[in-house]
Amino acid sequence: MRVGKAIFELARAAGARSLFVVGIGKNVGKTVTMRAVYEAASETGARVGLTSIGRDGEAVDAGDAQPKPRLFLRPETVIATARGVLPASPASEILALSRLQTAAGEVVFARVLGSAFYELVGPPTASGIRETVDLLETLGDVTIVDGAIDRVAALAGGDDAIVVACGASAANTMQEAVDGVAALVSRLRVAAYDPALPALHLDGALTPTRAAALIAQHEERQVVVRDPTQIALTGKGAARALETLRIRCVRPLRVIAATVASIGRERTFEPRTFLKAVAEATGLPVFDVYAGTHAA
Amino acid sequence: VRIDALLDTTSAQALHFAWLSLALEPASEYGDRVYAGIQPFAPGEEAAAQARAALVSGVAESLDAARLDAVRDALRGSPDAAGAIARASMGDVLADAHLFELQRFCDAIVRVDALLDGVPGIDKISNEAVAITARALESGRTGKFAFYLADSFDGVLAASRTRLSRAQAELDAARGRTAQRIGSILNRDDLSSDEFILMRAEIDGDLPAGVRVLREAPTYYLCALEFDEAALAALERRDAAANDVASAEEGVRGELSAVVRSHAAQLDRAAQHLGEIDVLIAAARFAQLHRCRVADIVTEPVLTFSQGRYLPLEAELELQGRAFTPIDVELHDVAVLTGPNMGGKSVCLRTCGFVALCVAFGLPVPAESARAGLFDEIAWLGIGGEDEELGGLLSSFAKEVVRLRDVLERNAPRLFVLIDEFARTTTPHEGKALLVALIARLRERGARGMVATHLSGVAREANARHFAVRGLRGIPARPATGDLQEALAALAASMDYTIGEIKGEEGSGADAIALAGLLGLDEDLIAGAHRALRR
Numbered sequence: 001m002r003v004g005k006a007i008f009e010l011a012r013a014a015g016a017r018s019l020f021v022v023g024i025g026k027n028v029g030k031t032v033t034m035r036a037v038y039e040a041a042s043e044t045g046a047r048v049g050l051t052s053i054g055r056d057g058e059a060v061d062a063g064d065a066q067p068k069p070r071l072f073l074r075p076e077t078v079i080a081t082a083r084g085v086l087p088a089s090p091a092s093e094i095l096a097l098s099r100l101q102t103a104a105g106e107v108v109f110a111r112v113l114g115s116a117f118y119e120l121v122g123p124p125t126a127s128g129i130r131e132t133v134d135l136l137e138t139l140g141d142v143t144i145v146d147g148a149i150d151r152v153a154a155l156a157g158g159d160d161a162i163v164v165a166c167g168a169s170a171a172n173t174m175q176e177a178v179d180g181v182a183a184l185v186s187r188l189r190v191a192a193y194d195p196a197l198p199a200l201h202l203d204g205a206l207t208p209t210r211a212a213a214l215i216a217q218h219e220e221r222q223v224v225v226r227d228p229t230q231i232a233l234t235g236k237g238a239a240r241a242l243e244t245l246r247i248r249c250v251r252p253l254r255v256i257a258a259t260v261a262s263i264g265r266e267r268t269f270e271p272r273t274f275l276k277a278v279a280e281a282t283g284l285p286v287f288d289v290y291a292g293t294h295a296a
Numbered sequence: 297v298r299i300d301a302l303l304d305t306t307s308a309q310a311l312h313f314a315w316l317s318l319a320l321e322p323a324s325e326y327g328d329r330v331y332a333g334i335q336p337f338a339p340g341e342e343a344a345a346q347a348r349a350a351l352v353s354g355v356a357e358s359l360d361a362a363r364l365d366a367v368r369d370a371l372r373g374s375p376d377a378a379g380a381i382a383r384a385s386m387g388d389v390l391a392d393a394h395l396f397e398l399q400r401f402c403d404a405i406v407r408v409d410a411l412l413d414g415v416p417g418i419d420k421i422s423n424e425a426v427a428i429t430a431r432a433l434e435s436g437r438t439g440k441f442a443f444y445l446a447d448s449f450d451g452v453l454a455a456s457r458t459r460l461s462r463a464q465a466e467l468d469a470a471r472g473r474t475a476q477r478i479g480s481i482l483n484r485d486d487l488s489s490d491e492f493i494l495m496r497a498e499i500d501g502d503l504p505a506g507v508r509v510l511r512e513a514p515t516y517y518l519c520a521l522e523f524d525e526a527a528l529a530a531l532e533r534r535d536a537a538a539n540d541v542a543s544a545e546e547g548v549r550g551e552l553s554a555v556v557r558s559h560a561a562q563l564d565r566a567a568q569h570l571g572e573i574d575v576l577i578a579a580a581r582f583a584q585l586h587r588c589r590v591a592d593i594v595t596e597p598v599l600t601f602s603q604g605r606y607l608p609l610e611a612e613l614e615l616q617g618r619a620f621t622p623i624d625v626e627l628h629d630v631a632v633l634t635g636p637n638m639g640g641k642s643v644c645l646r647t648c649g650f651v652a653l654c655v656a657f658g659l660p661v662p663a664e665s666a667r668a669g670l671f672d673e674i675a676w677l678g679i680g681g682e683d684e685e686l687g688g689l690l691s692s693f694a695k696e697v698v699r700l701r702d703v704l705e706r707n708a709p710r711l712f713v714l715i716d717e718f719a720r721t722t723t724p725h726e727g728k729a730l731l732v733a734l735i736a737r738l739r740e741r742g743a744r745g746m747v748a749t750h751l752s753g754v755a756r757e758a759n760a761r762h763f764a765v766r767g768l769r770g771i772p773a774r775p776a777t778g779d780l781q782e783a784l785a786a787l788a789a790s791m792d793y794t795i796g797e798i799k800g801e802e803g804s805g806a807d808a809i810a811l812a813g814l815l816g817l818d819e820d821l822i823a824g825a826h827r828a829l830r831r
Contacts (some may be wrong), residue, residue, distance in 0.1 A: 097375045271515070272539070
């Protein structure tokens with residue numbers, strides 16, 4: 001199956017103009033997922049805008065010098081990337097310059113006019129990403145962001161959709177990877193609070209200490225955080241808090257799918273088993289971009 | 297803006313210089329550079345300060361608010377081309393983003409010149425270099441603002457791009473045929489990406505030709521499509537065509553960079569001029585927004601104004617729906633200011649400092665009229681002037697004394713000093729003695745300024761002019777709700793904040809007990825205070 005096309009259609013069905021691909025770690029297939037959705041969206045004739053939180057599309061990982069998946073872009077794609085990595089040739093149409101800073105210079109908005117490999121280096125802050133995505137949305141039909149989980153706050157309350165990528169590189173065992181992605185998805189999918197019901201609004205993050213205190217007090221009101229990124233709980237602690245407390249948020253996020261990459265640099269998981277386990281644990285449509293398979 | 301000689305950090309804080317600095321902030325990076333180098337006018341530069349204030353006022357009167365905002369919008373939307381000009385002047389070949397900046401720079405100059413056409417005292421920014429650069433870049437304009445190294449710059453570029461486009465299509469077709477052939481064998485329609493997984497269980501026999509195994513796992517292969525002979529040949533042709541395009545594009549950039557290089561000096565002048573206009577427009581907007589007037593800037597060290605306003609407080613009051621009461625002041629010596637608590641003594645001092653600051657920077661002042669000289673230093677002492685750097689080891693009194701010592705040791709030839717309840721934390725008897733001696737010292741040195749105090753008899757013993765806040769017209773009743781904001785509003789309604797000169801007897805008391813009651817201290821305590829006062 002065409003995984004990119006399936007994810008793009010899910011995003012369209014959700015009414016999202018921007019799609020954020022976030023990963024549970026490094027090398028879990030974020031860029032491969034982004035590329036698959038990009039290719040599917042381009043084929044429909046949509047004008048696609050692309051950017052990244054951090055660095056994507058470079059030939060080798062700046063951290064460990066390993067080869068990385070690259071981004072081969074087609075004409076009419078609009079990108080937001082750092083001036084320092086925009087290739088001189090083929091020349092791009094420069095649409096706008098921003099004062100948003102990255103490690104490789106200010107962010108430039110450019111329209112690709114010649115097919116080539118491009119590197120995306122976007123703003124590192126949530127507010128910078130929000131500003132960038134807002135401008136990209138005025139320049140194209142759909143925006144795809146190679147994301148970072150700790151910057152998802154930029155999407156809270158917006159019309160954006162999220163795809164969570166998980167893979168063998170991010171855990172020692174398949175069970176650990178499945179538990180990790182399930183906890184993350186539960187956290188990101190915390191529902192909006194009901195203003196008609198009693199609520200305890202937290203100023204700041206829901207930390208393990210705070211959660212433990214609330215559980216001990218048998219707190220029955222809705223425990224409301226600003227957005228799901230304010231739930232600073234992981235692993236079993238997160239699972240217990242989400243089960244015991246009625247955790248809600250002011251600005252919810254929309255997680256529409258997950259992807260799996262069963263091939264890691266140090267280990268591999270059996271693809272079908274991994275796919276099925278992630279689907280069961282998250283309750284989301286799950287895709288294997290490499291194998292072209294799907295489980296729900 | 298450089299204030300080091302005119303204001304020390306503590307005085308700048310007390311007079312809210314940051315507020316003024318923000319109010320005058322230019323809109324562009326060109327303006328930021330000019331603004332960073334601005335210094336106050338020093339004594340002896342009265343004519344230049346007067347001319348600058350007149351220019352700012354003239355621009356504010358010539359242009360309405362919408363036009364001023366339009367100029368600022370044009371400046372704000374213009375990316376900084378100074379780096380591009382500098383690179384070109386050093387012989388660098390400019391990148392497309394630099395060419396975009398230069399085009400926007402030329403656009404901004406044309407727009408600003410048009411908006412300021414006919415305004416007295418403002419020369420055109422555009423020069424021959426700007427016109428030549430704009431013409432050279434015009435072929436790259438796409439849409440309203442975008443820039444592209446278009447085919448129309450050069451015939452060779454256009455031809456090489458056509459060849460590249462064809463070569464890329466051939467490569468795509470060759471790769472597409474491979475993907476389609478292998479996809480049909482494997483029953484996969486998603487083999488467009490570089491890497492894919494094949495499950496061992498689903499492969500009948502050997503892998504098809506053209507599939508390269510990158511990694512083997514117990515149940516699957518990680519694979520990629522190989523380049524066949526036709527695809528390799530197409531790839532070679534595409535790469536050669538891409539190199540030709542890169543070379544042609546760099547040639548066009550080189551020619552455009554040479555145009556910029558040969559006019560760099562004039563372009564730099566235009567950028568500097570654009571920055572100066574930005575700073576001027578920001579000052580004009582400030583003057584217009586705050587209804588400022590040009591002061592008569594004189595060589596004598598005086599400060600006189602009527603209906604003066606302290607703008608940071610006025611802005612704060614406006615937010616609360618309240619109005620600032622303008623004041624009149626006439627200072628040609630060191631005068632004493634008294635008045636009730638919360639009557640506006642500190643605000644009067646700050647208004648004096650703020651007006652003096654505006655004069656020092658050649659700005660129209662927030663007053664109906666003013667006559668003022670220039671000073672080498674404007675110093676604030678007392679409440680709100682504690683130097684944090686002195687830390688917690690010194691008492692409040694010691695900190696004040698150290699600050700006073702520092703101000704006196706700097707020995708500014710023309711000192712304007714504002715003293716707010718100096719020595720209030722020591723005994724009234726000794727505090728008063730210190731104040732009287734300080735006023736005598738300041739007068740010996742020819743300083744100008746105002747000394748606010750609650751200590752009675754200072755003006756008489758120092759033989760200084762004595763001003764007083766007119767004060768409460770009557771004691772307002774304590775609000776039944778006990779609400780602080782309501783109490784403050786009642787107080788403001790009853791207070792006459794204007795300043796008048798006192799002849800003969802000193803002014804009345806501070807109304808401190810009445811105010812304490814109004815602000816919510818319990819009635820028994822207030823009654824006790826009244827009894828103690830009568831004793």
